[in-house]
Amino acid sequence: MSQSLTICRPDDWHIHLRDGQALEHTVPDAARYFGRAIIMPNLVPPVIQAEQALAYKERILAARPEGSNFDPLMVLYLTDNTSADDIARAKEAGVVACKLYPAGATTNSDSGVTDIKNVYPALDAMQEHSIRFCLHGEVTDSSIDIFDREQRFIDSTLQQLNKDFPELKMVLEHITTKDAADFVNAAGDNMAATITAHHLLYNRNHMLAGGIRPHYYCLPILKRSSHQEALIAAACSGSPKFFLGTDSAPHAKHAKEAACGCAGAYTAYAAVELYAEAFEDANALDKLEGFASHFGPDFYGLPRHDDTITLVREDWTVPDSMDFGDSDLVPLRAGETLRWRVA
Numbered sequence: 001m002s003q004s005l006t007i008c009r010p011d012d013w014h015i016h017l018r019d020g021q022a023l024e025h026t027v028p029d030a031a032r033y034f035g036r037a038i039i040m041p042n043l044v045p046p047v048i049q050a051e052q053a054l055a056y057k058e059r060i061l062a063a064r065p066e067g068s069n070f071d072p073l074m075v076l077y078l079t080d081n082t083s084a085d086d087i088a089r090a091k092e093a094g095v096v097a098c099k100l101y102p103a104g105a106t107t108n109s110d111s112g113v114t115d116i117k118n119v120y121p122a123l124d125a126m127q128e129h130s131i132r133f134c135l136h137g138e139v140t141d142s143s144i145d146i147f148d149r150e151q152r153f154i155d156s157t158l159q160q161l162n163k164d165f166p167e168l169k170m171v172l173e174h175i176t177t178k179d180a181a182d183f184v185n186a187a188g189d190n191m192a193a194t195i196t197a198h199h200l201l202y203n204r205n206h207m208l209a210g211g212i213r214p215h216y217y218c219l220p221i222l223k224r225s226s227h228q229e230a231l232i233a234a235a236c237s238g239s240p241k242f243f244l245g246t247d248s249a250p251h252a253k254h255a256k257e258a259a260c261g262c263a264g265a266y267t268a269y270a271a272v273e274l275y276a277e278a279f280e281d282a283n284a285l286d287k288l289e290g291f292a293s294h295f296g297p298d299f300y301g302l303p304r305h306d307d308t309i310t311l312v313r314e315d316w317t318v319p320d321s322m323d324f325g326d327s328d329l330v331p332l333r334a335g336e337t338l339r340w341r342v343a
């Protein structure tokens with residue numbers, strides 16, 4: 001049993017840092033060892049213009065710990081009205097990706113897209129400017145069972161998008177099903193996916209059996225264990241199509257532990273440690289580096305980092321709660337033991 005593991009510095013290709021006072025906590029957690037991160041734009045109001053992305057980036061940079069080189073990669077939130085011009089200005093501002101939130105699909109998605117055809121002009125411009133397309137892949141029709149919404153999105157929307165924009169590099173984010181893993185595997189090089197640590201470690205029994213555990217509630221929702229197994233196989237396959245995106249999504253404790261609790265799990269405080277557990281359980285620790293540190297930058301056309309981080313085997317107890325601006329936050333695995341720590 002190896003006692004330490006050194007890998008190329010990883011990046012997080014999907015994270016929610018939120019805004020305001022929360023940044024004082026979320027940014028140092030992400031910057032602890034991630035070199036870069038794709039910053040989700042679902043703020044209130046959302047980041048829909050280049051100027052907003054630049055201003056948000058400044059607020060993130062201001063929250064970095066002394067000496068940190070953490071590089072936030074900014075993302076524009078697509079709406080029904082995003083124009084080709086908006087995309088051109090975003091490119092100039094250094095925005096690397098645009099994000100599809102089907103309207104109503106998830107946290108702060110009210111300004112999202114009501115009909116995929118509405119963003120076709122923006123997608124054309126993104127293809128032209130080589131801006132990545134990040135997708136929250138779930139249908140929103142209230143008649144569709146919540147456990148089927150990702151698979152339905154693939155059939156109803158993603159297949160067509162892939163045909164209509166063969167040159168557009170797309171990331172199906174936080175995949176949760178075997179259907180998604182199979183689709184991405186079978187698609188061309190333009191199609192990749194991120195996988196969260198919690199979808200590798202858990203299935204819906206962890207959330208619902210023996211009592212309801214709101215801190216495991218996230219979107220897309222945890223599925224049955226056969227899907228979890230397919231995600232583990234994809235992440236550990238060594239395929240460059242699958243890479244790290246934590247979807248660390250903090251909500252205040254009172255907003256999670258409520259009659260109608262928010263979706264999202266906070267994992268950024270120990271993201272690589274959590275992934276290491278999942279890869280170790282699958283006997284695939286040797287595959288962690290590609291997934292965490294190589295395939296993401298390769299897909300985004302960015303250089304891999306030339307420095308490393310070291311994980312050491314060391315049990316430690318996750319705090320019951322953490323500071324989160326003017327409230328508290330309960331991290332995933334609160335009060336439990338983790339078995340790796342980044343030195």
Ligand SMILES: NC(=O)N[C@@H](CC(=O)O)C(=O)O
Pocket residue numbers: 016042106107108136217218219220247249250263264265
């Ligand atoms: N994943 C989640 O459950 N929540 C995310 C939104 C998202 O990534 O869909 C959030 O912003 O809270």
Ligand SMILES: [Zn+2]
Pocket residue numbers: 106136173174219220
């Ligand atoms: Zn999402």
Ligand SMILES: [Zn+2]
Pocket residue numbers: 014015016040247248249
């Ligand atoms: Zn997210």
